[in-house]
Structure formats: structure tokens, C-alpha cells
Amino acid sequence: MRDFSTDHRWLSINTATVRQQRGQDWPLLDILDACGQRGIRAVSPWRDQVAAAGLQATANKLQEHGIELSGYCRGGMFTYTDAASRQASRDDNRRALDEACTLHAPCLVLVVGGLPGALAGHAAHRDIAGAREQVNEGIAALLDDARERQMPLAIEPLHPMYAADRACINTLAQALDVCDALDPGRTGALGLAVDLYHVWWDPTLAVQIQRAGPDANGDGSRLLAFHVCDWLTPTTHLLEDRGMMGDGVIDIPHIRALVEAQGFAGYSEVEIFSRGNWWRQDGGQVLDTCIERHRRCV
Ligand code: ZN
Numbered sequence: 001m002r003d004f005s006t007d008h009r010w011l012s013i014n015t016a017t018v019r020q021q022r023g024q025d026w027p028l029l030d031i032l033d034a035c036g037q038r039g040i041r042a043v044s045p046w047r048d049q050v051a052a053a054g055l056q057a058t059a060n061k062l063q064e065h066g067i068e069l070s071g072y073c074r075g076g077m078f079t080y081t082d083a084a085s086r087q088a089s090r091d092d093n094r095r096a097l098d099e100a101c102t103l104h105a106p107c108l109v110l111v112v113g114g115l116p117g118a119l120a121g122h123a124a125h126r127d128i129a130g131a132r133e134q135v136n137e138g139i140a141a142l143l144d145d146a147r148e149r150q151m152p153l154a155i156e157p158l159h160p161m162y163a164a165d166r167a168c169i170n171t172l173a174q175a176l177d178v179c180d181a182l183d184p185g186r187t188g189a190l191g192l193a194v195d196l197y198h199v200w201w202d203p204t205l206a207v208q209i210q211r212a213g214p215d216a217n218g219d220g221s222r223l224l225a226f227h228v229c230d231w232l233t234p235t236t237h238l239l240e241d242r243g244m245m246g247d248g249v250i251d252i253p254h255i256r257a258l259v260e261a262q263g264f265a266g267y268s269e270v271e272i273f274s275r276g277n278w279w280r281q282d283g284g285q286v287l288d289t290c291i292e293r294h295r296r297c298v
Helices: 028-037 047-053 055-065 083-102 128-149 172-182 205-212 252-261 283-297
Strands: 011-014 042-044 072-076 108-111 153-155 190-195 223-228 268-270
Touching: 011 283, 028 042, 028 047, 028 055, 028 283, 047 055, 047 072, 047 083, 055 083, 072 083, 083 108, 083 128, 108 128, 128 153, 128 172, 128 190, 153 172, 172 190, 172 205, 190 205, 205 252, 223 252, 268 283
Parallel strands: 011 042, 011 268, 072 108, 108 153, 153 190, 190 223, 223 268
Antiparallel strands: none
């Protein structure tokens, strides 16, 4: 396993981690300046942050600092109630792919969607199996567009507590089943974003990470992204109470060892949504803490 204790060259910052410091949006271009000043070599920005900053301005700023992406957040939300919402999802995902290409992302991260309407508080139905069929269909269609653009898709399974409203793909096994069905040749076009917050509890975690790994020749790995934070006890909010690495119960080095045993050699991307704690702090101090914890706890 790589030694992270002496530098932070394999640290990436998911920019939602510092998106709204002390009640104010921290503009993406300023976040990138702060990352550049600290020698942070990679980020994973969100589409709304990029839209606010401007796509080309973001690309220019990344180039100025020599910062690359560890992923682009995010595409997905494939479930629909009618032809118009299905088309809208498809169009929006194509735009996400194009943005990811402009920013030279290594992959577009997919949060696949749950029951249509549930995120707004009014689920259109109770048919989660049907929602999962729509997700498979949506990924299959997007995969054609992604192949055209040579932009890999990374399915991010979300913790089951989000099955209704954000993602009805909830385990690595489920995500890998989709990968195997749609990309049986392991071409590199479709894989996983492994986010520890969502999968740390899974009793089959080690087996599934091994399943995602490459073949005997070292080809065809499905491991495209690795997201870290920590699970706090107690957790006080389903979405916005993620912990800083080292403050919770996830054995992060153990899981990093599992993915690295499968040849993963990319960034550890810190992704923390924390309204009650880290979003209340000075952004620069949060980045400094991420660097320190990356060295000590990841
Ligand atoms: Zn994530």
C-alpha cells in the first residue's frame, strides 16, 4: 500500500467539502486558488459550482494551477415518469459528459436516482424494481454517448438510506451487476466510484472490491474513483453530517489497502458534506485539516 504519511500528492478535494463556508458560497475559482496554494493536485468539482464559475474559466484555472480532476460530479438521476422527463435526463447527462470532457475528467460520477419525485418529497410511485429497470436503461443509453466521447462512467452506489430519493443502486454488488451486464468485456467505459461513506458497512465489501479488480493480465479494472470521509456516531443528518477522516468508525486504511491490492493507484478524494461542523469553518483551515488527516488517517 502507498505511504501517504509524508506528503499529499494523492489527495483530491471534492469541492462540495468546502462549498459553503460560514454560510457563504465559496466560489469554485477561489477554492482552486486555495488548493493550488497548498499543493493539492486534484479536485472533483460539482456541476453547479462549475456553472457558477463558468466552464471555460474553470478549465483555465485548473490549467493555471496544474490541478487535474479525480472525477466530475455528477451525472445520473435516470428515473422518470414520462417521455419528456426521460428525454430531459438524457439531454442533461449528455451535457454533463461534454463538461467532463472539457475539464479532462477521468470519469463522470453517476448518482443514479431513486423513485421519481421522491427527492422533492412526492414519490410518483412505490415501484423500486421499476426504478432500477429505468436506471439500467438510462446507463445503457448514456454508455453509448460516453463511449463516443471516451469518457468513462463511474456508478456510485449510495447507502441504502438514500434508496428512495437519490440512488436505488445501493451496494457494490448491485453496481457491479450493472457493469457486467452492460460492459461484459470490461472495456474501461463503465466502472465504480467507491465511496466509503456508502459502502463501509457491507459484509461483502472485500469480495466485491476483488470482483471489481482487474483480470490476471492487470486489465479491465472497474475501480475508477475512491471517495473518503468518516461515519460519525451518532450521525445527526442523513446527508449533511459526514465526518472528517479519523473522527468516525470507518477503518479507512484497511479499505484503501483492499482497493490498492486490486491495483488502484489513483487519488483519495475527500468528500464531506457537513452543515453543522466543517461548512462552518474557514475554508482554508478545512483544506489544511484534510491534508493533515489524509496523511495520518487515510
Ligand atoms: Zn462520493
